[in-house]
């Protein structure tokens with residue numbers, strides 16, 4: 120599981136049936152795990168709905184091909200919950 124700051128969102132996404140396409144974990148000192156869900160994340164809406172700690176930030180990956188990727192990233196633990204901009208469903 121991702122860190123405590125993002126765990127509530129991850130749990131909810133898993134409960135919603137969103138498919139996990141990739142989960143990466145390194146065994147370094149930092150708990151560092153990135154989870155990719157096959158769903159578009161409306162990060163702005165999620166930020167309002169969950170009361171995340173200030174360490175959780177919206178992570179944008181601007182790419183000319185894929186467009187705008189919205190994901191949530193914990194700057195403290197270096198964990199992330201990533202969406203897929205080309206997925207059909209949008210999660211708010």
Ligand SMILES: [Zn+2]
Pocket residue numbers: 122123124125174193194195196197198
């Ligand atoms: Zn964290």
